[in-house]
Amino acid sequence: MKIGIVVFSHTGNTLRAAGALESELLERGHDPEILRLEVPADYKPGEAAVELEGIPDISGCDGLVFASPVHAFSLSAVMREYLGRAEIPPGTRKAALITQHLPFAWLGGNRALRQLEAACGGSLNGGAIVNWSRSNRERQIEEAAAKIAGLF
Ligand SMILES: Cc1cc2nc3c(=O)[nH]c(=O)nc-3n(C[C@H](O)[C@H](O)[C@H](O)COP(=O)(O)O)c2cc1C
Structure with a gap:
């Protein structure tokens, strides 16, 4: 399956x-193909308003993963802006990959x-959160990858 991984990452974690x-x-x-959102x-x-430098081409993708950090206990404004503009064909399978610094999902990830x-x-169709400051971060990354890959 052709899967586009649409990524916004400011400091590289996501x-x-x-x-x-x-x-x-x-x-x-x-x-799979990583498609970066550029700003x-x-x-x-953390800026509320953001202008994207282009929208990645997702045509031909049977599945999409949206990967974003948490900013201020919320989805990053960059990913929000992207999702507001993206035209996702109906029937496309979709998943989310969220990273956050704080150790608990209720501090923004959820x-x-x-x-x-x-x-x-x-x-x-599903998603996973990686808590970057946790000592088991590498395992969380592996488990998130396995969980999301299993959705396709
Ligand atoms: C402006 C700003 C706000 C943030 N707010 C939160 C937050 O509310 N909760 C949290 O757990 N992490 C927060 N973080 C940390 C990021 O979510 C975390 O470091 C993430 O992994 C960064 O991903 P990136 O390196 O791909 O940009 C914030 C970071 C920034 C820069």
Whole structure:
């Protein structure tokens, strides 16, 4: 299955987790591609309004994963902006990969997942949260990759 992993990552954490997911999908025989959301050079994380530098081409993707950090206990404004503009063909399988610094999902991760699902019209097939400051972070990344890959 061709799977687009649409990633916003400001400091590299989400991109790293997305890379682990890409490897896992490849191992399972899928055809994944990381599609980065780019922002202007003067973008400051947490800004409510953001202008994307282009929208990645998701045509031909049978599945999509939206990968984003938590900003201020919410889904990043960059991913919100993207999802507001993306035209996702009906029937596309969709999943979410969220990273956050704080150790508990209730400190933003759960809310970000809910916001992402709402932005997808309630049709998210599943998702995972990685708590970056936890000592078992590497295992969380592996488990998130396996969980999300299993949705496709
Ligand atoms: C402006 C800003 C707000 C953040 N707010 C939260 C938050 O509410 N909860 C949390 O757990 N982490 C928060 N973080 C931490 C990021 O979610 C975390 O470091 C994430 O893994 C960064 O991903 P990235 O390296 O892909 O940008 C915040 C980071 C920034 C820059």
